[in-house]
Amino acid sequence: xVAATGLSISGCHNDTCFPQSVTPLQKARAMSSEVSVSLHxxxxxxxxxxxxxxxxxxxxxxxxxxxxxxxxxxxxxxxxFTEVRCRAC
Numbered sequence: 001x002v003a004a005t006g007l008s009i010s011g012c013h014n015d016t017c018f019p020q021s022v023t024p025l026q027k028a029r030a031m032s033s034e035v036s037v038s039l040h041x042x043x044x045x046x047x048x049x050x051x052x053x054x055x056x057x058x059x060x061x062x063x064x065x066x067x068x069x070x071x072x073x074x075x076x077x078x079x080x081f082t083e084v085r086c087r088a089c
Contacts, residue, residue: 037063042087 022030039047047059056062070080 040087 044059047062050056051059051062054062056065070076
């Protein structure tokens with residue numbers, strides 16, 4: 001279950017909206033949105049484990065990596081989203 005709170009998406013999606021002095025990291029942060037996601041303990045533990053293994057800064061980065069993979073592999077959408085994997089029912 002995903003609950004979005006305070007979701008705001010900037011209309012700017014290119015460099016023209018930012019002054020030259022803004023770093024790429026500052027641009028990424030300015031263009032990102034925060035959402036709240038409900039996870040089971042096993043999922044949290046997994047994110048922590050992969051975060052440590054791959055030296056990720058936080059669980060959010062691990063989730064973004066997973067989402068980016070899904071976005072970049074549309075041919076895998078059925079494998080990712082149609083199979084029911086109920087690990088905490």
